[in-house]
Amino acid sequence: MGFPNRRLRRLRKNENIRRMVRENRISVDDLIYPMFVVHGEGIKEEINSLPNNYHFSVDCLVEETKKVQDLGIPAILLFGIPQKKDPLASESYNPNGIIQQSVFKLKKQVPELLIISDVCLSGYTDHGHSGIIENGIIHNDMTVEILRKIALSHAEVGSDIIAPSAMMDGQIGAIRNILDVNNFSDVNIMGYSAKFASNLYEPFRKDGAKSNLTIGDKKTYQMDFANSNEAMREIALDIEEGADIIIVKPGMFYLDIVYRARAEFDIPIAVYNVSGEYVMINSAAQLGKINEEAVIMEVMTGFKRAGADLIITYYAKEITQYIG
Ligand code: PBG
Numbered sequence: 001m002g003f004p005n006r007r008l009r010r011l012r013k014n015e016n017i018r019r020m021v022r023e024n025r026i027s028v029d030d031l032i033y034p035m036f037v038v039h040g041e042g043i044k045e046e047i048n049s050l051p052n053n054y055h056f057s058v059d060c061l062v063e064e065t066k067k068v069q070d071l072g073i074p075a076i077l078l079f080g081i082p083q084k085k086d087p088l089a090s091e092s093y094n095p096n097g098i099i100q101q102s103v104f105k106l107k108k109q110v111p112e113l114l115i116i117s118d119v120c121l122s123g124y125t126d127h128g129h130s131g132i133i134e135n136g137i138i139h140n141d142m143t144v145e146i147l148r149k150i151a152l153s154h155a156e157v158g159s160d161i162i163a164p165s166a167m168m169d170g171q172i173g174a175i176r177n178i179l180d181v182n183n184f185s186d187v188n189i190m191g192y193s194a195k196f197a198s199n200l201y202e203p204f205r206k207d208g209a210k211s212n213l214t215i216g217d218k219k220t221y222q223m224d225f226a227n228s229n230e231a232m233r234e235i236a237l238d239i240e241e242g243a244d245i246i247i248v249k250p251g252m253f254y255l256d257i258v259y260r261a262r263a264e265f266d267i268p269i270a271v272y273n274v275s276g277e278y279v280m281i282n283s284a285a286q287l288g289k290i291n292e293e294a295v296i297m298e299v300m301t302g303f304k305r306a307g308a309d310l311i312i313t314y315y316a317k318e319i320t321q322y323i324g
Helices: 008-012 015-021 058-070 098-109 140-157 171-181 199-208 229-241 252-264 275-286 292-306 316-322
Strands: 031-038 044-046 054-057 075-081 114-119 132-134 137-139 161-164 188-195 245-249 269-273 310-313
Touching: 008 015, 031 058, 031 098, 031 316, 054 058, 058 098, 058 316, 075 098, 098 114, 098 140, 114 140, 132 140, 137 140, 140 161, 140 171, 161 171, 171 188, 171 229, 188 229, 188 252, 199 275, 229 245, 229 252, 245 252, 252 269, 252 292, 269 292, 275 292, 292 310, 292 316, 310 316
Parallel strands: 031 054, 031 075, 031 310, 075 114, 114 161, 161 188, 188 245, 245 269, 269 310
Antiparallel strands: 044 054, 132 137
């Protein structure tokens, strides 16, 4: 039966009917808020390349996370900026390092808020790579050994969810194993499974994590953005190795990856709306060229429509206000 009996506009005639037939909507339950922590006290410093996001010292981080919790956001994704960086990322698994101190305090003072801790070397190496460099290449298995130490040190201070983002082969299985043998079988792993070598991480690297590369690029470990079959292989392996949740990253230009992953895998999927996506929207809005709130809601709904369950976004706090 077609026109004129069938008129699809009938289901769009006013906001109430549109509300009734709306297929996807974003909930506060879907949101994960990335936050950055630095050494020191009394620090709340805006990140130049990521307007409206801040470097917090641990004390200020605790205060801010109370607000995040009050907004109903269930989880934060925590990044630390260490005092010193070296080729072996030795600060990354220091039991008294920046993440370890913060997680310990957060779990004492804001216990319900879930802490997802990024497990990677890139913020801790002086060259900015996510791995150990051996004879000019990023050495997979040596890096995985460090990742295991980082993950264990995070679990020991109470991290709820470990998020390995180094794109090393075997990292999920190796981390699952060290957590399990140390009695942390309840700690989740949220793997950055399909993480592409994207140009959209620049604001994060520049001032966010201060992890600018001094040599080369990340194309030998992060994925070629031309590939989607390979992304499915990465996800399949991470699930096999024990990931509880998988991440597709970046988000906006990678909705086909989210959509395929949704069709092929029965596992919670998070999408990372990365720093470059954030600044594209934020800058255009600052110039008065787009309506920031409207565009954000369109982007977020797009993630849900593609099949994402969770959204990691620097806009998480604003979104809680938009959805009321
Ligand atoms: C690596 C990591 C990066 C981001 C999150 N985790 C940078 C990278 O891989 O170089 C980027 C996030 C963003 O751009 O918002 N630890």
